[in-house]
Amino acid sequence: MQILVILGRLAMSLWVGGAALFTFVLTPIIFKAYNRDVAGQIVGHLFPAYFRWGLVCGATVLLSLITVRGRNFVPAVALVVVMLALTSFQAFSIEPRAALLKRQIPSFETTPKDHPLRREFSRLHGISAVCNLLVIGGGVVLIVLL
Numbered sequence: 001m002q003i004l005v006i007l008g009r010l011a012m013s014l015w016v017g018g019a020a021l022f023t024f025v026l027t028p029i030i031f032k033a034y035n036r037d038v039a040g041q042i043v044g045h046l047f048p049a050y051f052r053w054g055l056v057c058g059a060t061v062l063l064s065l066i067t068v069r070g071r072n073f074v075p076a077v078a079l080v081v082v083m084l085a086l087t088s089f090q091a092f093s094i095e096p097r098a099a100l101l102k103r104q105i106p107s108f109e110t111t112p113k114d115h116p117l118r119r120e121f122s123r124l125h126g127i128s129a130v131c132n133l134l135v136i137g138g139g140v141v142l143i144v145l146l
Contacts, residue, residue, distance in 0.1 A: 001068060008064025009146060015057035015083075016139030022050055023132055036108045044102060051091035054135065058084040061142075072145045079145070083138045086131040094131070098124045 031039040062080045065073065101121045105111050111118055 004064050004068050005070065008061050008068065011057045011060035011064065012139060012142060012146070015054055015061065016136060016143065018050075018053055018057070019132060019136050019139070022046075023136065040102065040108060044099060047095050047099075048091070051087060051095060054087040055084065055091060058087060070146070076142060076145050079138050079142050083135045086135050090128050090131050094124050094128045098128065
């Protein structure tokens with residue numbers, strides 16, 4: 001039973017730590033080192049794996065919680081379910097739509113910000129960013145709960 005607790009906590013730490021690292025360290029470094037179009041391509045290639053990572057870690061956390069049923073079981077499970085729902089929404093809805101838009105925009109450097117495709121991409125990016133921050137915040141709360 002103890003191994004499941006450790007595995008769940010490790011998965012949660014990897015999920016939240018990976019999301020924080022990707023969001024607050026890796027992505028800004030990439031956008032600082034490369035022009036917007038190249039940086040967008042690099043990050044765009046990373047997103048599918050990033051979301052799969054979150055889904056695998058989240059499923060591991062959920063299975064651990066359900067199996068162990070430790071303290072704060074109900075709020076912890078509810079929080080992980082919400083975090084998984086947000087990550088799934090990003091992975092299966094937002095990211096594919098944003099990737100399609102990105103392919104239709106010749107250049108983010110030369111296409112005006114008020115262009116309809118750019119505006120729609122910005123909207124999806126904003127939704128994804130909020131989801132990402134909610135997942136990170138939820139993870140921090142969950143780490144404290146557990």
